[in-house]
Amino acid sequence: MSAVVIGVDLGGTNVKTAVVSSDKRLVSKDSRGTQAEGGPEAVMDVMQASIEAVMKSARVDTDDVVAVGIGAPGPMNWQTGIVYSPPNLPGWHDVHLAEAMKDRTGISTFVDNDANCACFGEFWSGAGQGVDTMCLLTLGTGIGGGIVVFGQLLRGVDGTAAEIGHLKVARDGRQCGCGATGCFEAYGSVTGMLRTAIEGIENGRSTILTEMCEKDLSKLTGKMVSEAIAKGDEFAAWVMHETAVWLGIGISSLINLLNPEKVVLCGGMIAAGETLFSPIRETASRLSFEVPARRAEIVPAGLGADSGVIGAAACALQRYEGKE
C-alpha cells in the first residue's frame, strides 16, 4: 500500500474516520458514537479505536500513514492543535488534541476547524474541484462556513475567519446563539427555518405542521417541514421559500465580497433540492453585481456527508507537505 492520509471528523454525536489515498480515493471508513458525555479522554479513546479500525480494514501500517487530520468543532487554535471549549463537547477546556492524538498513534496529527475541513474537502475532490476561489456553507443547527481563495483556506490573522453564519443580515433582528442579533444563521439555518415556522404559527397561520408536532412547537423538525411540503402544505412551502430567500441574501454578500466560482451548500437541508436552490439562486443573483453573479454557481456538495472527513485528510496532507 502506498502512502495514505487519515481524516477524522469529530462531531458532537459521531466520530467519522477514513483512510484516503494521495490520489484522493476513499479506501476505508468507520463511524461510531462520540461518547461526548465521557469527556476528552473518552472521546480520544473513540478516535484512536476508529483510526485503528480504518487502518486495519485498509491494511495499512503506521509507516504507510503520512498524517492524521482532525476536523473539530471550534473555537480552537489550528496551528497549535489546541481545542478550547466547543459547546457540543462537554468537559473540553484547552485540550491539546493534536499532541495527545500524536502520542496515542505515533503519527503526525493536524487539527482544523470542521467547517474549514468540509470546504477544503469539496475544493480538493468534490463540487469545487478545479476552481481557485469558492466558499462552502454547512446548513444545520447553525451555518458553518469555509472559504478557499487561490487554492488556500482563508483563515484570517487569528485563524477565526469565515464565520459566515454570523454575517449580519438584519438590524435588531433575531437573537443568535453567539450573543449578537440579526446573524445570518438565525434565519438561514435549519434552526432559523424552524423559527420562521414557529413565528408564523404563533401569528395564526394554519398548517398541518401544528398536528405533526402534536401542538408542541419545540418538537418541530426540518424533516417535518419537508414532509408537510410533500403533502401540499402551503405554509410549509412558504417557510422553505423564506429560508431560501434569507440564504440568497447572505450568499449575495459572499458573491460581491469574494467573486467565487462556486458556492457549495451542504447539510441535511439540501435534500429539498430545487425547492430550496431555485429561490436561493434567484435572490442571490438579483442582489449581487452582474459579473460575479454570472460567475458564481450555487451547487450542492459533491461528497455528500463525507466532505468533512475527506477534507480533514486533505488539510492534513497539505500541512504535512508544508504548503501551509
Ligand SMILES: [Zn+2]
Ligand atoms: Zn451570531
